[in-house]
Amino acid sequence: QLQLQESGPGLVKASETLSLTCSVSGGSISSSSYYWGWIRQPPGKGLEWIGSIYYSGSTHYNPSLKSRVTISVDTSKKQFSLNLMSVTAADTAIYYCARNSSHFDPWGQGILVTVSS
Amino acid sequence: DIQMTQSPSSLSASVGDRVTITCRASQSIINYLHWYQQKPGKAPSLLIYDAFSLHSGVPSRFSGNGSGTDFTLTISSLQREDFATYYCQQSYSPHSWTFGQGTRVE
Numbered sequence: 096q097l098q099l100q101e102s103g104p105g106l107v108k109a110s111e112t113l114s115l116t117c118s119v120s121g122g123s124i125s126s127s128s129y130y131w132g133w134i135r136q137p138p139g140k141g142l143e144w145i146g147s148i149y150y151s152g153s154t155h156y157n158p159s160l161k162s163r164v165t166i167s168v169d170t171s172k173k174q175f176s177l178n179l180m181s182v183t184a185a186d187t188a189i190y191y192c193a194r195n196s197s198h199f200d201p202w203g204q205g206i207l208v209t210v211s212s
Numbered sequence: 213d214i215q216m217t218q219s220p221s222s223l224s225a226s227v228g229d230r231v232t233i234t235c236r237a238s239q240s241i242i243n244y245l246h247w248y249q250q251k252p253g254k255a256p257s258l259l260i261y262d263a264f265s266l267h268s269g270v271p272s273r274f275s276g277n278g279s280g281t282d283f284t285l286t287i288s289s290l291q292r293e294d295f296a297t298y299y300c301q302q303s304y305s306p307h308s309w310t311f312g313q314g315t316r317v318e
Binding site for chain 1: 246
């Protein structure tokens with residue numbers, strides 16, 4: 096079945112760029128029915144949608160993060176990526192990738208990214 | 213932006229109890245409302261989509277209801293494995309998905 100797996104550094108310095116990749120297996124990333132999304136969860140807090148990308152490269156971002164976020168897709172590698180610029184301690188969170196239509200399913204296991212000063 | 217408000221933020225229940233969680237949207241979202249379960253240390257998993265449709269493999273003790281602005285998730289008979297945090301999420305706003313703040317069942 097479809098599986099997603101996040102990868103990337105678990106520690107990022109403040110003011111630098113957070114970069115994560117989500118690898119998709121067990122299915123196509125080029126399906127016309129789905130977007131591919133990033134969601135984050137600060138420790139002990141709720142879920143925040145960051146943004147989503149279509150296989151064609153069309154993107155949609157959370158307005159609160161839009162100025163700092165870029166999401167890209169590489170269909171040949173079956174991967175999509177998140178770049179979040181100018182990070183601060185408030186960006187410390189578990190970052191999840193997920194397939195999304197109207198809802199999010201399935202999800203990757205998540206990766207904890209800590210922003211250090 | 214459409215705001216999603218869940219109540220209560222947490223609740224205490226026992227095995228066998230009937231549990232109901234409420235999610236309210238700041239404007240009508242018709243039935244574009246979905247529910248997730250998150251256990252400690254795990255990613256959220258989809259329970260119910262489009263307000264009342266049970267996701268594949270989800271036990272029938274879970275049910276969803278509502279339309280417009282007010283929605284409920286009900287667990288008819290709480291099991292030990294159901295102690296978790298539950299989130300609602302709206303998809304009415306095109307390409308701008310938002311979650312409720314979560315309800316912890318303990």
